[in-house]
Amino acid sequence: MNKVEVCFSPSQYNLYKSNFEIAVVIDVLRATSxxxxxxxxxxxxxxxxSTVEQAMEYKNQGYMVAAEREGKVVDGFDFGNSxxxxxxxxxxxxxxxxxxxxxxxxxxxxxxxxxxVIGSLNNxxxxxxxxxxxxxxxxxxxxxxxxxxxxxxxxxxxxxxxKLIDSQKFKATEDSTIAAKFIARSAAQNIFSFLKASSHxxxxxxxxxxxxxxxxxxxxxxxxxxxLKDDAIQKVAYDYVPETAEI
Amino acid sequence: MNKVEVCFSPSQYNLYKSNFEIAVVIDVLRATSxxxxxxxxxxxxxxxxSTVEQAMEYKNQGYMVAAEREGKVVDGFDFGNSxxxxxxxxxxxxxxxxxxxxxxxxxxxxxxxxxxVIGSLNNxxxxxxxxxxxxxxxxxxxxxxxxxxxxxxxxxxxxxxxKLIDSQKFKATEDSTIAAKFIARSAAQNIFSFLKASSHxxxxxxxxxxxxxxxxxxxxxxxxxxxLKDDAIQKVAYDYVPETAEI
Numbered sequence: 001m002n003k004v005e006v007c008f009s010p011s012q013y014n015l016y017k018s019n020f021e022i023a024v025v026i027d028v029l030r031a032t033s034x035x036x037x038x039x040x041x042x043x044x045x046x047x048x049x050s051t052v053e054q055a056m057e058y059k060n061q062g063y064m065v066a067a068e069r070e071g072k073v074v075d076g077f078d079f080g081n082s083x084x085x086x087x088x089x090x091x092x093x094x095x096x097x098x099x100x101x102x103x104x105x106x107x108x109x110x111x112x113x114x115x116x117v118i119g120s121l122n123n124x125x126x127x128x129x130x131x132x133x134x135x136x137x138x139x140x141x142x143x144x145x146x147x148x149x150x151x152x153x154x155x156x157x158x159x160x161x162x163k164l165i166d167s168q169k170f171k172a173t174e175d176s177t178i179a180a181k182f183i184a185r186s187a188a189q190n191i192f193s194f195l196k197a198s199s200h201x202x203x204x205x206x207x208x209x210x211x212x213x214x215x216x217x218x219x220x221x222x223x224x225x226x227x228l229k230d231d232a233i234q235k236v237a238y239d240y241v242p243e244t245a246e247i
Numbered sequence: 248m249n250k251v252e253v254c255f256s257p258s259q260y261n262l263y264k265s266n267f268e269i270a271v272v273i274d275v276l277r278a279t280s281x282x283x284x285x286x287x288x289x290x291x292x293x294x295x296x297s298t299v300e301q302a303m304e305y306k307n308q309g310y311m312v313a314a315e316r317e318g319k320v321v322d323g324f325d326f327g328n329s330x331x332x333x334x335x336x337x338x339x340x341x342x343x344x345x346x347x348x349x350x351x352x353x354x355x356x357x358x359x360x361x362x363x364v365i366g367s368l369n370n371x372x373x374x375x376x377x378x379x380x381x382x383x384x385x386x387x388x389x390x391x392x393x394x395x396x397x398x399x400x401x402x403x404x405x406x407x408x409x410k411l412i413d414s415q416k417f418k419a420t421e422d423s424t425i426a427a428k429f430i431a432r433s434a435a436q437n438i439f440s441f442l443k444a445s446s447h448x449x450x451x452x453x454x455x456x457x458x459x460x461x462x463x464x465x466x467x468x469x470x471x472x473x474x475l476k477d478d479a480i481q482k483v484a485y486d487y488v489p490e491t492a493e494i
Contacts (some may be wrong), residue, residue: 010336011259015394112417147262149255151422175398175446199422226461 003137004155004170006180010102010109016174021136023110024119024127024160027143028152029200030081030209031068031103033120033216035233038086038096040123040222045095045232048104058097067097071207078103080214083122095232106143111228115138118226118233121156121191121216126223126240128163136206138164140180151183151198152217155191158184159219191217250384253404253415255420256391257349257356263421268383270357270406271366271374274390275399276447277328278315278350279455280367280463282480285333285343287370287469292479293343295351296421305344313345313356317471318454321346321460329459342479358475360386365473367440367482368463373470373487375410385411396432398445399464402438405431406466438464 007016026032035046049055052067059065059077064077066086073080081100098104106147110116119127119140131138140160142153158180164170165181172178187194192214195201204213215221225236254263271281282293296302300312306312306324313326314334315410315449320327326331328347345351357363365373366387378385391401411417412428419425434441439461442448451460462468472483 010257011262012395015258086331110289145422148259148421149426149427154422154426173446174395175392175401178444179396179398179401179426179430182430186429186433197425199420 002135002170003157004140004161004164004172004177005174006107006132006142006154006161006177008142008149008154009147010106010141010174011144011147013109013141015141017113019137020113020139022115022131022134022138023113024117024131024138024140025103025105025110026119026140026156027100027103027154028120028156028216029204030083030212030216031100031143032118033122034081034083034086035118035226036120036122036222036224037083038091039226039235040224041087042092043086043096044093045094045234046226047097047232048107049097049099049200050105050108052099055097055099059113063097064091065093066096068100070101071203071209082209083215084212102143102145106141107228110141111148116228117194117236119156121159121219122221123224124219125194125242127159127225130225131140131164132167132169132236135169135192141230150200152182152195152200155187156186158182159188248292249382249417250320251408251419251424252290252421253387253389253401253424255389255396255401255423256394257353257388258391260356260388262408263386266384267360267386268378269362269378269381270360271363271364271385271387271399272350272354272357273366273387273403274347274350274353275367275463276451277330277459277463278390279365280369281328281333282365282473283325283367283370283469283471284330284447285338286473286480286482287471288334289335289339290343291340292481293473294342294344294479295354296344296346297352297355299346302344302346310344311338311341313343315347317348318450318456328464329456330379331459342433349390349392353388354475357388363475363482366403366407368466369468370404370471371406371466372489373473375407376487377412377472377485378411379416382416385417397447399447401427401444402431402434402441406435408450413479421427445477448451
């Protein structure tokens, strides 16, 4: 039996990290949803960097660079973390550099784990199937908001934990995992409505990003498993067969 | 309108602490439940210390000293954190020194706040009424388990937040507060059953402490407001009148 546990935010990473082999980094609104959209749509590599300064160095070397802070595209960069920006056909086969308020920071904090993959509601079922196939202990790391707990990452982590435990190949013992599963089940019928009071939804609503939010909260729109390899996020070769697929 | 927010554990205290005037420290299983039991039953002062070494210094000076680690009474001390120990009539009017795995540490971390009071399910309604009367911003600080999130403190914090917000004198914006309220409402009908999978309940079950757990999870058995003053927890003079009291 493998273990799966939820860590609510990067600030708690060191309390939870011992003995896990795989970290799933989750930033539903919007970094990891955007990464899944980009990798699914043919971006070859996404290099996550923590600071705007690092991102600018890449920009000066001629890279396509995405930079977001406080929900907005940082001045002077090509785009931010709207998933729709990452579906641009011009990005196919390209390398994109990315820095965001929370998500890329969480990816880099988890980089000491043996394997780091990218989770979102968008790749939920494919990711869970892949995780079950690996037979390793899994930490689900929410990116949070500036090191604090946030609801949407917890819902996604709870949904993943629930599926892994349902497979009877995983068990959980931490209270954070029990709480995340519980919140995910309660939110499952209508995540968009459940999150209406959440802090980041309100932040994005003010920025007129409702379409982005709807996209990010829709489960199973993609089947890619983006993985960090050699400092860049790339697609894992994996044939996902949905359980309900017609053959 | 005052604000009320939930901080899940001492490790997150610095992320949340700005601008609050009152901290409510919560360690339902069992430190703050025991403190409420002791203060209600006539203990004059409870001195919370963080380490067993500090506790032993007091012991050597002749104080009654309670020390708990990992759910058990530490060898050589008078008692641990079972609430029933604090109801001993021999303790009336006395000073007790106390150190516990999580609760006393959280109290000392919050000691830089203007006002620190002790919360539990046992003093829930009286505490909420007192907090509403103060007209100050309130942080509800869970003691957690070794700096991690735990369910029982979150349920208590969520129940307090819910009552304060219901009074229409308080508002909350953090996702942690929304989640705590939600979990508290879901657990309200049967907290004992809701917590059956929680990590600390399982820890205490192994130690045959079910009676303690039942006591700690019973709302409104006491009406005291224990407050930290001059390094010791003492009773606040406060006449709590239950809303449903017959006059």
